[in-house]
Amino acid sequence: MIISGISVQELAEKYGTPLYVYDFSRIHENAQRLKTAFRSDDVSVDFYYAMKANCHPAILDVFVEEGYGMDCVSPGELKLALQAGVKPENILYTGNYESHDDLKAAFDSGAKINLDDISTLYRLLKIGTPEMITYRINPGKGKGKYEEITTGGDKAKFGVPYEKAVTAYKNAIDAGIKRFGAHMMTGSGVLDADHFPNMLELFLNELGEISSELGINFEFIDMGGGLGIPYFGDGETLDIEKVGKNTLNIFRKKVMELKLGNPTLALEPGRYLVGDTGIMVSRVTGIKEGYRTFIGIDAGFNTLIRSALYGAQHSIIIDGKENEAPSITADICGQICENTDIFAKDRMLPLTEEGDLAVFTQAGAYGNVMSMPYNLRFRPAEVAVVDGKDKLITRREVFDDYMSRIQTL
Ligand SMILES: Cc1ncc(COP(=O)(O)O)c(C=O)c1O
Known part of the structure; x- marks a missing residue:
C-alpha cells in the first residue's frame, strides 16, 4: 500500500507500529x-x-x-x-x-x-x-x-x-x-x-x-x-x-x-x-484458531477506540494482499485485556499471516486523539507525509513518559 508516494511497509519499518500516518x-x-x-x-x-x-x-x-x-x-x-x-x-x-x-x-x-x-x-x-x-x-x-x-x-x-x-x-x-x-x-x-x-x-x-x-x-x-x-x-x-x-x-x-x-x-x-486523511498501521501478532478465528494485532482500543466505543467499522487492508480474494473469516482483535477490544467480527480477509501489516483506513479523525496508555501500552507515533516526504510529528510514547507524572508515596 502506498500513501502519497511512500510505501506503508517502509514507514512501518522506519517508525514501528502501531503508527498513524497522515496525508497532508x-x-x-x-x-x-x-x-x-x-x-x-x-x-x-x-x-x-x-x-x-x-x-x-x-x-x-x-x-x-x-x-x-x-x-x-x-x-x-x-x-x-x-x-x-x-x-x-x-x-x-x-x-x-x-x-x-x-x-x-x-x-x-x-x-x-x-x-x-x-x-x-x-x-x-x-x-x-x-x-x-x-x-x-x-x-x-x-x-x-x-x-x-x-x-x-x-x-x-x-x-x-x-x-x-x-x-x-x-x-x-x-x-x-x-x-x-x-x-x-x-x-x-x-x-x-x-x-x-x-x-x-x-x-x-x-x-x-x-x-x-x-x-x-x-x-x-x-x-x-x-x-x-x-x-x-x-x-x-x-x-x-x-x-x-x-x-x-x-x-x-x-x-x-x-x-x-x-x-x-x-x-x-x-x-x-x-x-480520510489518516491511516493506522498495525502489525499482525498472531492468528489464533480458537472457538473462532482471531487475528491479533499490536494495536487495540488504546490506539483506536471507535470500534469499542460505538461499534464503528474501519476498512482493514492487509498490506500487499489488497488484490487477493478473501479466503478467511476472522475477528480482528487488539491486545488489551478487555473482551470489547475487537475491531471487526466475521471480517472476510485474504489469507493473513503473522507479521503482515493490517492497515486501518479513515483513521484521521477521532483516532490518535482518543488514544490512551491503558494496560501500559503506550500511545502510537504519528507521521506526516508532506510533498512525498515523511516526517515524524509525534514520537511514540514510552514508559518514562508515563512515569514522569507519577509521584511515589
Ligand atoms: C460542538 C461540536 N462541533 C463540531 C463537531 C464535529 O463533528 P464532526 O466531526 O461530525 O464534523 C462536534 C463533534 O462531536 C461537536 O461536538
Missing part, C-alpha cells in the same frame, strides 16, 4: 473542497475546524493556512488554537458542563462563547459580561451514524432545549448583552446530503420564533459539523456539492422569509476534513 495534501484538498461547495456571492460563510477530531498542531496549521477558524471545547484546545495563531474572534468556544475555570479561560481569551445551558450564563456573568453570547440549542431532533454520536434530540446531553431558548436569550438581554449567535450540533457521521438543509430549515424556523419574540438578530448561525465520510460497508461519499448548494438555498430563503437580518452561516466539521 489530502487535508488541504478536503479543506478546499468544502470551501468551494459553500462558495457564495451573497451569503457570508465562516468555516471552523472542529479540532477535537485531530488537534495535532501541524494539522491546525493547515486549517489556519486555509483560512479556517477553530471550534474549541476545552481550555486546552483554546490554548492550542491561540498558539496556532488563530485570532480569538475566529474561535468559537463550545463548552459542555463548563467549570468556572473553563468559563474563565474562554472569557479571558476573547473567543466567542457558546453556552450549553441556560444556567451557565449566571456563572459566566460572575466572571464578566461578554459582548456577544451564543447558545448551543438542541432543536429537539438529531441524527448521527450511531446513537452514541447523535447529539441532538431528547436523549442527548447537549444544548439548551429549544423550548427554553427564548428564556436563555432573554436572560442574556436582561444582563445587558447585545450581540447574539445561535448554534446547533445534532449528530456526527451523516452521509445523507438532504439531512443538512432539512435540519437547518427546522433550526431556522425555531430561530425565527426566538427572533420575533425577543426582537433580536443573530450575527451568525452555526449549523455544526456532522458531515460524514464512508467507512467499511458504507456506500457513496457524501455529495458535498449538493449539501452546499441546498444548504445555501434554504439559508437564503429562510433568512429572508423569517426576517432574520443578515447573519453569517457557520459550519464546524471535523471528521469530513481529516477522517
